Amino acid sequence: MFYIHSSHLCTLVHNLMKAAFIHSPCGPSGIVRGEFPEPETATDTVTISVRAVSVNPIDTYIRSGAVTAPTDFPYVLGCDAAGVVIQAPCGALCKVGDRVWTTLQGGASGRQGVTAERIAIPAALVAPIPEEMTFVQAAALGLPNVTAFYGLRCRCPVTKGQTVLIDGASGAVGTMAVQWAKLAGARVIAVTGTEAGMKWCEETGADTVLLRTNQRLEARLETAAGSGLDVWWDLSRNPAVERAVRLLSPGGHLIIASGRNARASFSVGQFYAKGLTMAGMVVYDMTTAELAKCGVETKCAWESQQMRVPAHKVLPWEQISEAHARVAAGEGRVVLSGFAETEF
Numbered sequence: 001m002f003y004i005h006s007s008h009l010c011t012l013v014h015n016l017m018k019a020a021f022i023h024s025p026c027g028p029s030g031i032v033r034g035e036f037p038e039p040e041t042a043t044d045t046v047t048i049s050v051r052a053v054s055v056n057p058i059d060t061y062i063r064s065g066a067v068t069a070p071t072d073f074p075y076v077l078g079c080d081a082a083g084v085v086i087q088a089p090c091g092a093l094c095k096v097g098d099r100v101w102t103t104l105q106g107g108a109s110g111r112q113g114v115t116a117e118r119i120a121i122p123a124a125l126v127a128p129i130p131e132e133m134t135f136v137q138a139a140a141l142g143l144p145n146v147t148a149f150y151g152l153r154c155r156c157p158v159t160k161g162q163t164v165l166i167d168g169a170s171g172a173v174g175t176m177a178v179q180w181a182k183l184a185g186a187r188v189i190a191v192t193g194t195e196a197g198m199k200w201c202e203e204t205g206a207d208t209v210l211l212r213t214n215q216r217l218e219a220r221l222e223t224a225a226g227s228g229l230d231v232w233w234d235l236s237r238n239p240a241v242e243r244a245v246r247l248l249s250p251g252g253h254l255i256i257a258s259g260r261n262a263r264a265s266f267s268v269g270q271f272y273a274k275g276l277t278m279a280g281m282v283v284y285d286m287t288t289a290e291l292a293k294c295g296v297e298t299k300c301a302w303e304s305q306q307m308r309v310p311a312h313k314v315l316p317w318e319q320i321s322e323a324h325a326r327v328a329a330g331e332g333r334v335v336l337s338g339f340a341e342t343e344f
Contacts, residue, residue: 025065
């Protein structure tokens, strides 16, 4: 369907582009694919011709109103994109024609999202796509990759020989967390909720994989933990804080970055007696230096064949409403492609 928002009628046609946006919080069917003003460029922005965009849970929260959109409506959806540079400022590390990926757009950034033909992104938030990586793969890495990097490289840096437990290890962030922990030289225990998830965790490099629903989980956790865990990253919707406090070694770290509406109780005495720390984490707090480091290390890991992309489904971007419905229903992440070729 061809659509031009009334607030854009005064904009010249050659200044419009295709985009997917919302006028207000809505269900998946309320997403509009229509004409939207071209992004405004600045002396520090890179303009990208978009080729692929991923749909993350945070995108569905913003679309539904569970999280407040950071800009005025109409609001362009999406925070992860991959494409080709078509304009770059002097001094930028990328140049016209480079393949790049970006993340942390939309959301809490205060900027419009990325589900559009073209986007203008601060140069510091753009990273090169590694050799042999497709646009779809680059978009699929996006937010899960930088989240895992931030947690295990920045907030609670993992070192060689440590033992790390990832609860929710078969999800997108969990997939990347397992890999970043292994790249650091850690022993990784993965906990997941399905048999298929167990197989995936094994494929991504986890040393020990446990099924959350197994009746002997407690005993198997204690056996796997041995003398204790150094890091417990809970990515489940119901963080097992009491269990983590019991199994963490003195001086251990607990990371929580999920379970928006969860409540937890735990032994305060055991927590402080063991000198444990608990870190809440929001990836939008990453600095540009940390993002740049993530870009460099991601490229090295991919090109040395030490990284896999989180599981995802690919749909043409005309099916963005279906993509949002799938992600909101917990059916996994979706990557939208076909921007350069699609017509309304």
